[in-house]
Amino acid sequence: MKAAVLNSAPGQLDIEDVQLDEPGPNEVLITTKAAGLCHSDLHFMEATYPHPCPTVLGHESAGVVEAVGPGVRHVQPGDHVITCLSAFCGTCSMCTNGNMSLCERKRIDLVRQPDEGSRIRRGDEDVHQFLHLSSFAEQMLVHENALVKIREDMPLDKASLIGCGVTTGLGAVFRTARVEPGTSVVVIGCGGIGLSAIQGARIAGANKIIAVDMLPSKLELAQQMGATHVVDASSNDAVAAVKDLTGGGAHYSFEAVGLPVTARQAFEMLRPRGQATVIGLIPVGAEVTITGVDLLDEKILTGSNMGSNQFRTDMPRFVDMYLDGKLMLDEMVSQHISLDQINEGFDDMKAGKVARSVILFD
Ligand SMILES: NC(=O)c1ccc[n+]([C@@H]2O[C@H](COP(=O)([O-])OP(=O)(O)OC[C@H]3O[C@@H](n4cnc5c(N)ncnc54)[C@H](O)[C@@H]3O)[C@@H](O)[C@H]2O)c1
Ligand SMILES: [Zn+2]
Ligand SMILES: [Zn+2]
Structure with missing residues (x-):
């Protein structure tokens, strides 16, 4: 074969x-x-x-x-x-x-x-x-x-x-971060994984969904999938833009690129007690650094492996959600x-x- x-x-x-x-x-x-x-x-x-x-x-x-x-x-x-x-x-x-x-x-x-x-x-x-x-x-x-x-x-x-992509993005929102309705969510990187996280945030009932990417075509897709706001990171400071849009910082952020710099941004753009979930694969050997004093804000930085899935349960549900027009x-x-x-x-x-x-x- x-x-x-x-x-x-x-x-x-x-x-x-x-x-x-x-x-x-x-x-x-x-x-x-x-x-x-x-x-x-x-x-x-x-x-x-x-x-x-x-x-x-x-x-x-x-x-x-x-x-x-x-x-x-x-x-x-x-x-x-x-x-x-x-x-x-x-x-x-x-x-x-x-x-x-x-x-x-x-x-x-x-x-x-x-x-x-x-x-x-x-x-x-x-x-x-x-x-x-x-x-x-x-x-x-x-x-x-x-x-x-x-x-x-x-x-x-x-x-x-x-x-992979859909289960990882939806799972990061539903299972890893357990996004609550009415909250603000940022997704950095709008490829297959990030677009799935945006859809997860929409389905979970997030109020503000901010998509960050460097490409206008990806930001357009993100809006189609449920993003309420977009930030073009090629010409804007993503952290400052998110803090401005959320009045101080987001409840949840998801990194779907796989770079130390965007993982750090995901942490920096949070409000106190916010949670950053790094989905992107950071190259082996690379370090993600944060500023120690930010820990006083009780913010959380975590990873997500395949959306913390229980795939025998999750995947048939995602199939139903697609066939019912929700995904x-x-x-x-x-x-x-x-x-x-x-x-x-x-x-x-x-x-x-x-x-x-x-x-x-x-
Ligand atoms: N944790 C897991 O279990 C898991 C599972 C699947 C994929 N991944 C990882 O998730 C990441 C995304 O995968 P994908 O298939 O969606 O990739 P992709 O290449 O389709 O999308 C990446 C997106 O990030 C954007 N981007 C690049 N640099 C950026 C920056 N500095 N700021 C903002 N946006 C930027 C690109 O324009 C692109 O739209 C990869 O690192 C992949 O390996 C992880
Ligand atoms: Zn994959
Ligand atoms: Zn086992």
Whole structure:
């Protein structure tokens, strides 16, 4: 089957032929129908985050179950599914406490053991699976706890976005920060993640929703998704603008870029007791600094891993919200591309041309 392989980082993706093993115990073979391009994939291509190569990238996908291995009972061939990199073991202290997106054993129990052989191969060579998924491929072989079954009337290109960006943005608002109705919310960075956080803030009933980006086209989209105010950070001081718009600082801020400077801004633009949630992936080794005296205002700075999701519960709800007209996903898909166009898709992301590009597989 065809897959987009990262052979070395930094580097581009090569479309190559790779092979998947048969589904083993608790594994599911999925025919990929759609996969979104997320900025996190780009971080690994640019080597700001490390991963062993060769690997097949991609982690935002939806598809149809092709076959199941021994012990899999909750899905069967033909079922429509969304995948999630927040694979959970179900038995560690994080999982049993309801924080399965922080599962302590997912890299131990949910991967193949050394004597079981690799899930993905290229001839005689092992190919590393990326974040339990490797979605930029015609098929995926995943652990059963890395997917959720969804309604069959859900279009799978929109469903794929729920696999990462939508769940991360909505989850950061609903689960990590637990935004209260009537409050003020700032979202810095209006790509797929930030636009989802803006929608989360709208659905949660925030009163003021301030979108910050450097590109007018992104700010326009942000307004469509529910932003009540916009700040163009290319020509304005974002912190001063937010303090002005909120009369002193926001209740909540969300950083959806992945830079130390914007993480610091997110903290600085808060009112006392406000909470900044950093969603963006800060490059490994980079530090985020804050001014110590600001801690006297009892402000909170935290991160959010995949929106603190409980994805088996959350994703079917997000599907319902889309089909009931409460969650805008059509507007988030800027373009459909083929697997062969994947490097151009990432170029478009770097140029800020798209909210999301989605690969459709035939
Ligand atoms: N924490 C998680 O679990 C998680 C999950 C998915 C993605 N992410 C991360 O979230 C971040 C956003 O992902 P995305 O796919 O939406 O990216 P994207 O590239 O589509 O969007 C980023 C946006 O930030 C804007 N931007 C860049 N610099 C800015 C600045 N200085 N001030 C304001 N805006 C600025 C860009 O114009 C763009 O609109 C990435 O770092 C990604 O890796 C984290
Ligand atoms: Zn992602
Ligand atoms: Zn666990």
